[in-house]
Amino acid sequence: TPIELVKCKMQVQMLVSRPANAPKLPGPISVLMNVVRTSGLRGLWLGHTGTPIRETGGTAAWFSTKEFVAR
Numbered sequence: 001t002p003i004e005l006v007k008c009k010m011q012v013q014m015l016v017s018r019p020a021n022a023p024k025l026p027g028p029i030s031v032l033m034n035v036v037r038t039s040g041l042r043g044l045w046l047g048h049t050g051t052p053i054r055e056t057g058g059t060a061a062w063f064s065t066k067e068f069v070a071r
Contacts, residue, residue: 001048001051002045005047007028010028013025013031
């Protein structure tokens with residue numbers, strides 16, 4: 001999701017070593033706006049294909065198990 005994307009980008013920027021006098025790291029709004037500026041709104045959802053595939057399979061397994069046990 002877009003929120004996960006922003007969170008991950010912020011975590012990665014904290015891992016990169018920076019000089020002591022480097023400016024403050026950008027916040028979530030700045031990161032979000034940077035993604036939209038560079039990749040457009042579609043950029044917020046790039047790489048998201050795997051999540052619905054994973055969730056569909058997991059949800060189907062969960063409901064199938066629940067229905068089987070409820071009988």
